[in-house]
Amino acid sequence: MAQALYRKWRSQTFDEVVGQEHVVRTLTSALAQGRIAHAYLFAGPRGTGKTTMARLLAKAVNCLAEDGPKPCNQCAVCQALNEGRLLDLIEIDGASNRGIDEVRTLREQVNFSPNVARYKVYIIDEVHMLTPEAFNALLKTLEEPPAHVIFVLATTEVHKLPPTIISRCQRFDFRRIPLDLIVGRLRFIADAEGIKADQDALELIARSATGSMRDAISLLDQLSSYGSDSITRELVQAMLGAVSVEPLADLLDDVVQGDLKGALGLVAQLVDQGLDPRQLTAELLDYVRDLLQVKAGNPPSLTAAGAQTEARMRAQAEALRVEDLLRLSRLLTQASLEIKGNILPQLPLELALTEAIVKPEAAPAPAQSVQPAQQPKPAPRPAPAPAATPRQEPKPQPAPQEPQPVAAQPRREQPAAASAPAAAPASTAPAGEGIVDLDAVHHRWDEFVENLRTRTPRTLALSVQALLRSGAPLRVEGDVVVVGFPSEFHRHKANENAAKALAEKALAEALGVAHCAIRGVVVSPQELKAAEAARAGKKYAAPPKPTPNAAVSEATDPVIQYATNDLGAVAKPIAPEKPSSVEEETP
Amino acid sequence: MFYIFDGDDDFSRDEALAALKAQLGPADIVSLNTSVFDGASVSLDELRHACDSIPFFGDARLVIVNGLLARFHAPGRKKAGAAEPGEGEDADEPASGAHKEYRTRLLEYLPMLPDTTRLVFLESVLLPSKSPFVALVAQHPDKGRRQAFSLPNPRSRDGLGELAAWIRTRAKAKGARIDAPAVDALIDLIGNDLRLLDSELEKLAAYCGESPITLADVRQLVPLAREAVVWDLIDAIAQKRLRAALDTLRRLLNEGEPALRIFGLMVSEYRLLIQARTLADQGYTDDRIATRLKVHPWRLRQRMDAARRGSAESLKATYRLLLQTDTEIKTGVQEPEAALEFLVANLCR
Numbered sequence A: 001m002a003q004a005l006y007r008k009w010r011s012q013t014f015d016e017v018v019g020q021e022h023v024v025r026t027l028t029s030a031l032a033q034g035r036i037a038h039a040y041l042f043a044g045p046r047g048t049g050k051t052t053m054a055r056l057l058a059k060a061v062n063c064l065a066e067d068g069p070k071p072c073n074q075c076a077v078c079q080a081l082n083e084g085r086l087l088d089l090i091e092i093d094g095a096s097n098r099g100i101d102e103v104r105t106l107r108e109q110v111n112f113s114p115n116v117a118r119y120k121v122y123i124i125d126e127v128h129m130l131t132p133e134a135f136n137a138l139l140k141t142l143e144e145p146p147a148h149v150i151f152v153l154a155t156t157e158v159h160k161l162p163p164t165i166i167s168r169c170q171r172f173d174f175r176r177i178p179l180d181l182i183v184g185r186l187r188f189i190a191d192a193e194g195i196k197a198d199q200d201a202l203e204l205i206a207r208s209a210t211g212s213m214r215d216a217i218s219l220l221d222q223l224s225s226y227g228s229d230s231i232t233r234e235l236v237q238a239m240l241g242a243v244s245v246e247p248l249a250d251l252l253d254d255v256v257q258g259d260l261k262g263a264l265g266l267v268a269q270l271v272d273q274g275l276d277p278r279q280l281t282a283e284l285l286d287y288v289r290d291l292l293q294v295k296a297g298n299p300p301s302l303t304a305a306g307a308q309t310e311a312r313m314r315a316q317a318e319a320l321r322v323e324d325l326l327r328l329s330r331l332l333t334q335a336s337l338e339i340k341g342n343i344l345p346q347l348p349l350e351l352a353l354t355e356a357i358v359k360p361e362a363a364p365a366p367a368q369s370v371q372p373a374q375q376p377k378p379a380p381r382p383a384p385a386p387a388a389t390p391r392q393e394p395k396p397q398p399a400p401q402e403p404q405p406v407a408a409q410p411r412r413e414q415p416a417a418a419s420a421p422a423a424a425p426a427s428t429a430p431a432g433e434g435i436v437d438l439d440a441v442h443h444r445w446d447e448f449v450e451n452l453r454t455r456t457p458r459t460l461a462l463s464v465q466a467l468l469r470s471g472a473p474l475r476v477e478g479d480v481v482v483v484g485f486p487s488e489f490h491r492h493k494a495n496e497n498a499a500k501a502l503a504e505k506a507l508a509e510a511l512g513v514a515h516c517a518i519r520g521v522v523v524s525p526q527e528l529k530a531a532e533a534a535r536a537g538k539k540y541a542a543p544p545k546p547t548p549n550a551a552v553s554e555a556t557d558p559v560i561q562y563a564t565n566d567l568g569a570v571a572k573p574i575a576p577e578k579p580s581s582v583e584e585e586t587p
Numbered sequence B: 001m002f003y004i005f006d007g008d009d010d011f012s013r014d015e016a017l018a019a020l021k022a023q024l025g026p027a028d029i030v031s032l033n034t035s036v037f038d039g040a041s042v043s044l045d046e047l048r049h050a051c052d053s054i055p056f057f058g059d060a061r062l063v064i065v066n067g068l069l070a071r072f073h074a075p076g077r078k079k080a081g082a083a084e085p086g087e088g089e090d091a092d093e094p095a096s097g098a099h100k101e102y103r104t105r106l107l108e109y110l111p112m113l114p115d116t117t118r119l120v121f122l123e124s125v126l127l128p129s130k131s132p133f134v135a136l137v138a139q140h141p142d143k144g145r146r147q148a149f150s151l152p153n154p155r156s157r158d159g160l161g162e163l164a165a166w167i168r169t170r171a172k173a174k175g176a177r178i179d180a181p182a183v184d185a186l187i188d189l190i191g192n193d194l195r196l197l198d199s200e201l202e203k204l205a206a207y208c209g210e211s212p213i214t215l216a217d218v219r220q221l222v223p224l225a226r227e228a229v230v231w232d233l234i235d236a237i238a239q240k241r242l243r244a245a246l247d248t249l250r251r252l253l254n255e256g257e258p259a260l261r262i263f264g265l266m267v268s269e270y271r272l273l274i275q276a277r278t279l280a281d282q283g284y285t286d287d288r289i290a291t292r293l294k295v296h297p298w299r300l301r302q303r304m305d306a307a308r309r310g311s312a313e314s315l316k317a318t319y320r321l322l323l324q325t326d327t328e329i330k331t332g333v334q335e336p337e338a339a340l341e342f343l344v345a346n347l348c349r
């Protein structure tokens, strides 16, 4: 069923073949001169037209047309072949006929003359699957092929063939078919079949087929039989989990403009629509790869970007340095690794974006066009979040965000911990004797964060690591290390019991103390940068002083609220679908 | 009539045999009258029986023996074993007396072959000039013929010229012309594998038609040119040309070249660069480096520029980075194609 459309629209003449111009030109010209080899090797990725070309070749060498282009598709032989009843075309699947016995049988049959055609054509697909003995037997035939026989060996893995076989064949390498050619072919087929399809839907199909025409047409086939009126971008997204290029471009715009809220909001929205965060991360990585090409002056080829998107990409490439793109790619790669098996699959992506936006790598030169927005946009409503738990602490939300030295109550956990019955016993006891000092923390911090990956449970450890990478130690209060984070979202995650316990244990070990605690607070990007610089031993103009107006009131942001709620932090009456409890994460 | 086709150039040998067959008549009749023997096992009686039979239908019988005459000389063993030449002391042949007798009787028999029989000895090594069989041909030019087929050695100046001439002649025979850079590139990529050269020329001739075969055509059509393309990539990296480097890489990937194989080729190229640089720093000339590293001088000359660029330490650092990325891919930390692109961009900074 899925193959039907592909079979129907298989190229019947050399002119119809899409891509592989070098093969078509060589073969047609050789055929015109009657120079036919006895063994061909067609190598290349799947779905790039190897067997189609082999059939065309079989048809052309046997076509009875007196003149005009071959194959004619009119004569008896052409028709028999098109209808799959030409006995002289023998198609063998190498994967299921891989043994010596099958090849021996083949060698016997090879000696008989063709039934009706001029040549017997043997197409052996996936020929790399043959056993060594079978290859040996085949080699004997290839060394002295009967005059009436042509072999076409097709493979996706040419490096698995013995060199002796390769050297007996005329080899052609098939290439991935460029996106625009696939889109063009899809459009042609869709129109001919009366399938209504949006252009961007076709682009999305082509993109997910990564150069394979067969895959692309099969996808079109599946989508068209889905009963929907027309094939839209949304349908393709839903069916394939593919992300169209616009949201990716939007996300990158947010990165360029330093709009953290915008980026996180978009991610939440896309995930809400049912997109798999892993897929989203992978697509974003592809987009960044293309952006790198654009930056270098080459056209993008992974993302089916129309002229409009390409213009956007150029603008983005203009605003970002190669370093920024490489850093972004590193962050995304790291995120895609952490997504696997993560309880909150979108978290690593969110953290990666946050880090890319909030902590841009220090620009060496005045290349400040890169991150124009260092300051977060002023939050629309400075009002305290009503979502705060009604229990105790009448203090409004913003309080703990301000890094003011509220040393009086060192690590009174923010309401976040409320949902967890066990409020981290270690942290409630004031066990500190002030043994922890900031220099030591600064000194050991990198190592401590780096070594987190060796801890268990691994998924949690990697999350904690990613989380701490976006923060920086601010100061020490007794045995409490206060860590600044760029958003409430981070702060909240860091203060979660399981994460906290893991981090505290690791930090204590790194510092060589019996016990220490970590408290997360939200700070402004400037403060974060200052803390970061202080840690790196650099002088930095702005000391990490409390600057009241710098407090980020992202807690009021609906997106962050959604995130916090989804994390199971707050006992809100509106129950989230997945009240993932903290206990799940406890080691 | 008997023929001796000897030498390491099996491609030309096969062609000579095919030409001989073609003289004897239609292929199907010839194949009815053909016997093929393995020289390692055929007895003289079997051989004589086949040669003495009268042809069936056609005019001639064709008897082909693979690797019999070289057995009587065993050139490889002379060095390995006793210094004395000759077959008497041959430990691998238990019946050395019988062996000698085989040779003598065969030498006696050959001039008496029936006129209708063509006996062909195919030998994969060159027979020594003092071989009694070579002498026999000289004595009976009407009864026997010898044709030696030796591959030109691309490492020697003469061999190189010979090979280039062969390529040009071959192209011409296929109705094509080929320019000098294309010839150089083919030699560099394929060496003296004449079968492969012929097959690629066949394609190139069809592809180019009237216009001469150029370097660009070679790059387009010859699969092995991938290795040269990988070199382009490294050259672009050495010159920090980001655009060219990324473009070349994307092209390779789109041609279906597996990322890991590109990595492998890059690793071996950098290894070569480091070796060349080390030798150059020790004062070796380019020619001596080429000899030491067993690479085509043309290929080395191309690379010395990149090898001399930057410090030896930075070459090594790149090499290590490459290996590290390779490991990360194999352990699933990175997706191969993306990793490769980002690595290349990184190296271009």
Ligand SMILES: [Zn+2]
Residues within 6 Å of the ligand: A062, A063, A064, A065, A071, A072, A073, A074, A075, A076, A077, A078, A079
């Ligand atoms: Zn026809």
